[in-house]
Amino acid sequence: MKAFDTWxxxxxxxxxxxxxxxGFGIEGFFTPxxxxxxxxxxxxxxxxxxxxxxxxxxxxxxxxxxxxxALASLAMGLAMQAGASLPVMLLAAVGTGALCGxxxxxxxxxxxxxxxxxxxxxxxxxxxxxxxVLGDQAVTGYPETLxxxxxxxxxxxxxxxxxxxxxxxxxxxxxAIGVGLFLHATVHGRRVYAIGANPIASRFSGISVxxxxxxxxxxxxxxxxxxxxxxxxxxxxxxPNLAMGxxxxxxxxVILGGVAIEGGRxxxxxxxxxxxxxxxxxxxLGMLNVSGxxxxxxxxxxxxxxxxxxxxxxxxxxSGAAGPKLT
Amino acid sequence: xxxxxxxxxxxxxxxxxxxxxxxxIVLAVGARAxxxxxxxxxxxIGNDSAILAxxxxxxxxxxLTRSIDLSVASNLALTGMLCALAGQAWPGIPLVVLIxxxxxxxxxxGFINGWxxxxxxxxxxxxxxxxxxxYxxxxxxxxxxxxxxxxxIHPLIKGLPRETLFGLPILxxxxxxxxxxAFWLLHWRREGRELYAYGGNPSAALYAGIPVxxxxxxxxxxxxxxxxxxGLLWVGRYSIAFSELASGYxxxxxxxxxxxGVSIGGGVGTIGGAVLxxxxxxxxxGALPVIQVSPFWQQAxxxxxxxxxxxxxxxxxxxxxxxxxxxxxxxxERDPI
Numbered sequence: 170m171k172a173f174d175t176w177x178x179x180x181x182x183x184x185x186x187x188x189x190x191x192g193f194g195i196e197g198f199f200t201p202x203x204x205x206x207x208x209x210x211x212x213x214x215x216x217x218x219x220x221x222x223x224x225x226x227x228x229x230x231x232x233x234x235x236x237x238x239a240l241a242s243l244a245m246g247l248a249m250q251a252g253a254s255l256p257v258m259l260l261a262a263v264g265t266g267a268l269c270g271x272x273x274x275x276x277x278x279x280x281x282x283x284x285x286x287x288x289x290x291x292x293x294x295x296x297x298x299x300x301x302v303l304g305d306q307a308v309t310g311y312p313e314t315l316x317x318x319x320x321x322x323x324x325x326x327x328x329x330x331x332x333x334x335x336x337x338x339x340x341x342x343x344x345a346i347g348v349g350l351f352l353h354a355t356v357h358g359r360r361v362y363a364i365g366a367n368p369i370a371s372r373f374s375g376i377s378v379x380x381x382x383x384x385x386x387x388x389x390x391x392x393x394x395x396x397x398x399x400x401x402x403x404x405x406x407x408x409p410n411l412a413m414g415x416x417x418x419x420x421x422x423v424i425l426g427g428v429a430i431e432g433g434r435x436x437x438x439x440x441x442x443x444x445x446x447x448x449x450x451x452x453x454l455g456m457l458n459v460s461g462x463x464x465x466x467x468x469x470x471x472x473x474x475x476x477x478x479x480x481x482x483x484x485x486x487x488s489g490a491a492g493p494k495l496t
Numbered sequence: 497x498x499x500x501x502x503x504x505x506x507x508x509x510x511x512x513x514x515x516x517x518x519x520x521i522v523l524a525v526g527a528r529a530x531x532x533x534x535x536x537x538x539x540x541i542g543n544d545s546a547i548l549a550x551x552x553x554x555x556x557x558x559x560l561t562r563s564i565d566l567s568v569a570s571n572l573a574l575t576g577m578l579c580a581l582a583g584q585a586w587p588g589i590p591l592v593v594l595i596x597x598x599x600x601x602x603x604x605x606g607f608i609n610g611w612x613x614x615x616x617x618x619x620x621x622x623x624x625x626x627x628x629x630x631y632x633x634x635x636x637x638x639x640x641x642x643x644x645x646x647x648x649i650h651p652l653i654k655g656l657p658r659e660t661l662f663g664l665p666i667l668x669x670x671x672x673x674x675x676x677x678a679f680w681l682l683h684w685r686r687e688g689r690e691l692y693a694y695g696g697n698p699s700a701a702l703y704a705g706i707p708v709x710x711x712x713x714x715x716x717x718x719x720x721x722x723x724x725x726x727g728l729l730w731v732g733r734y735s736i737a738f739s740e741l742a743s744g745y746x747x748x749x750x751x752x753x754x755x756x757g758v759s760i761g762g763g764v765g766t767i768g769g770a771v772l773x774x775x776x777x778x779x780x781x782g783a784l785p786v787i788q789v790s791p792f793w794q795q796a797x798x799x800x801x802x803x804x805x806x807x808x809x810x811x812x813x814x815x816x817x818x819x820x821x822x823x824x825x826x827x828x829e830r831d832p833i
Contacts, residue, residue: 286760289750293795294803300792469627473627477618
């Protein structure tokens, strides 16, 4: 699987087109500060999209990933209220995320259940637990270090004020490179593709399919915890509706990035490009005072167009005598 | 083959099991709070479950074909909003036109889903994920983000769910009619049987000469139509229409289906089971305030119940797991597993 193929080029062209268009069209869009600001729109979502991409390539899905974020953030908040230090709080978040992912993975592998059903159930369960614990309250008063991680720039961190790249964006890039190398440059990545393309053949060729599935779910939980830490730091509070609906955004990013929903195809480069495209697009629309719900409408349209266009072109090219393919 | 400890439990027909669980909950709650066992409370639960039952019937048709319709709640909101706006714009509009309009708009939106999925062989989950956002955005655009509040809702829309017929609220009658029609379709109509056949084995259905594409579009159109009808009833019952109306309700609908034993893998599920699934959610939601448990528990309980029922299902028929996200849309490309 090539990491940089036709679809990635299309995405890159779209990004360039968008930046040029909005750069001329909107005053103040093409300034370093605005661009740095725009990365907040997608950095956290891209983190969970990376994990979602691995799962989709392996033919699985995790709809509970945003609910896991809420639970991880809640664990961090409870640890803080119990008087824990920052490292313990982070450990609580990551541990909770890993546990949530492990439960998903265990249900999928041990009981041979379809992941979409399992994660619809755990979505309700995790979100529900957050609601039971918090009710209509919120946890606030997070330490300043956490707030700085969520809002600060890498420059502040290393004492170089000119470097205004947000920490979140840096974390996202590091994780993207890590996941990208894993998927595209290791034998484990090849196996993930193989599992997605044909799990039965993979099993017969000696890949421990279930172990990979389980670990991918745990990884999704850990990434959700990481995203939750950054998001909680950025907004400074934990509410039961934290990151509500982000699972859909993450799936949109992954599909737009060219990962096939049926598994076995896709690249991390495409996913990151799609995250940048969607994030900057909605940032620009925000500068144009377009309301959030209209934005999500456009994103939904984009998602469908992104799927229809390649198939339509294929059918069009072939349509000489045969006409479009029977469904 | 080693028998699993849960297997004995799972051999009992799941409808009876579910019915027994519901009965136990009702009696246990009733023992603590006798008010729960009154006719009035039963009517309340019935009223609350009616709209869910209508939506579940539509969703079930779609699930039977190995697809999923995540856009039902957005469809409901859009249709409800358009009906509310129509009632506002034309005060003289007759009820029949409103109902017809709700069904037609809903069916249209459902048809778009089905057509996209069929025409371009797209995975249903992604298409309906997209239309979920699009329809929800359209609610906002059509109303300019404004709320249609109680006094602006047409009296006919508000009056509809409050009518009673033979002592039962009209909502329950409508739900019963929809359930009866769904039963008729799935048991006595060729089209309904073909939905089961297609979900059970898409390639075999295709070779048997079933017009699978038409059936798929039919299931989505019907699901949309019922969502539209539910939208009109919803706006009438709660006498309000706004952008976030019924947001996230699609998960409750799917939860009711799963609890009722409708398989997301397609081809499996009965009307009776689905109705019991609805009833289960209705009874749990009705019982929580009565026994003074915070309603915040609702979602967590629904989630736990979904997980338990799918695990029970899995022990009932121990076939190798079927992947939900495989190329199920195109029967010709499906690997013969």
